[in-house]
Amino acid sequence: MKSASRLEKVLTAGNFAVTAELGPPQNADPEVIKKKSQYFLGNVDGANITDNQTAIVRMSSIAAAAVAISCGVEPVAQMVCRDRNRIAMQSDILGAAALGIRNILCLSGDHQQFGNHPEAANVFDVDSMQLIAMVKKMRDDKQFLSGDPIKEHEPRLFIGAVANPFADPFEFRVIRLAKKIKAGADFIQTQCVFDVDKFARWMELVVKEGLHKKVYILAGLTPVRSAKALHYMKNEVAGMSIPDELIKRMESAEDPREEGIKICLEMIESVKNIDGVSGIHLMPIGWESITPIILERAGLLPRPQV
C-alpha cells in the first residue's frame, strides 16, 4: 500500500469505488462541514473537498478536510496550482498528511477570471502534472522537489489527478492521461460525464493503451435539478459535452428533480458497464444532500468494509 487511505484499500481490493464532492463554505463555520459530513459518513469511500473551486474564496480544503476527519469521514483534499508556489504547496502537503489526510487530488485549478477575485495574480509555479510528480517524489523518493531529503515521516498520500475526456484535442486526451500516470497518479477523476457515448469512446482508447491497469479511473457524474443547469454548463463551461436530448428530457420532465436523479442513476449503470471504470465520483454541485439518496437507489450502499 502506498498510503493508509481507505480509498486505496477499496480500489486495490477490486471494489467499485464511490467518492463524492464536498464544497467548503464561504465562511469560517465548521458546522457546515460537520453537517455535510453526515451525508457522507459510511456512504462514500472518500469525500472530495474542493480547493477554492471556480476561484471563489472558500474555507481552505485542508482545513475543511481536517473537520471532515473529525466527523469520521475520509477526505480527498484537492490542491490547485493557481494560488500557491512550490514552497507553499510542499508545506501544505506535509501539513495535510500531519492532519491525517490520506488522499490528495492534484489540479491546475480554474483560472481566477471565473471567480470573485478576477484581479488576483495567479501563481502556476508548477502545473498539475508537476504537482503530481512532486507529491510522488515526496512520498516515494522521500525528497522535496529541490532534492533535499525528507529524513523521516514523509507524507504518505494516495495521489489523484483529473482527466477531461470532453476537452480538445480529443486524440491527445489519452496521451495526457498516460502522462499523468507517468508523473505518478494513482487514481483519476474525470470531468462530469453527460455524454456517455463520448466517454465510452475515450475509455476504449484508455483500455486499448492498457492505462486502466495502471490507474483507477472514477467517472465523474453530476446530478442536476433543472434543464437550466444543463444549459448553463453547455454554454458557459468550456470542455463540457452535453447532449441535446438530455436537455430536452429535463425540459419536458414533470418533476425535474426526480428526472435528474433518474438520469444520474442511468449514468451510473452505464459507466459501471464500461470496461476499465473503477468507480464513480459524484459532483452534485451545491446539492450534497442528494448523495446518499442516489447511492442508496443505485445499490451502492452499504460501502464495503476494508
Place this chain on the structure above:
Amino acid sequence: MIVADRKPLEEILNSVKDYKKIMLMACGGCVTVCFSGGTKAAELLASQIKMARKKEGNDIEIIEFTPERQCEYEFIDALKKDVESVEAVLSTACGVGVQAMAVEYPDMITIPALNTKFMGYPVEHALWEERCAGCGDCVLEWTGGLCPIARCAKRLFNGPCGGSSDGKCEVDKDTDCVWQLIHDRLKRLNKLDNLTVVREPKDWRTSTNAGQRKTKFEEAML
C-alpha cells in the same frame, strides 16, 4: 517588438493638469509601429490635450519631439536645452524610455502616456498579439515554436488543460488555445513525442523572480 497602448485621455489630462508648458516626447522606435508612439500619434495627442485645456480656459504649451529611440541616452541627450525649458515631459515611449529619461534628467518629471504591454507582433493589420514573456529560458525548441509561457493563461508546461475547447482558451473565446496550436504544429512536424515527456518545473530565476536581470556582452565591454 514592444507593444503599448495609449493611456486614456482623462488620465493623461489629469497627470499634466499642474503644468503650463510640457514636452511631448514621442519615441520613434517600437511603439511607433503600433501607432502609440511616433510623430503622428504625438501630434494627435498634443492637439487633444491643447483643445481640452483651451476649453477649460487654461492653455498649455506643448513642445513635440520624436527621438529615434527614447531608450538610449544618445538620442535623448541632445534635447537638454528644450527639456530644461519645460515643467514636465510627457512620454509616449515604453517603460524603458520613460526610465531612461528619469536617469538622464533627474530633475525633470517624466510622465508616461502609454501602458507598456508586451513583446508581440501584428497578426493582422492593426492587431498585435503577445508572443514572448522574456522568461530567460526559451522552450520554443520543443513546443513547435509556440510559447506556452506567454500565451497560456496558466503558463502550463504540460498542457492543454481541461478548458481547451474547439481550439479556444476557456479564459477568452477569441483567443486560440496555444496548447491546441502546439499539438497541431508538432503533429504536422511529426514530433508529437515531444508532448509525451513530463516537463519539469521551470527554474523561474531566469525570469523576473530573482530581481532585476542584466545581460553583458564581455567581448564588447570597455
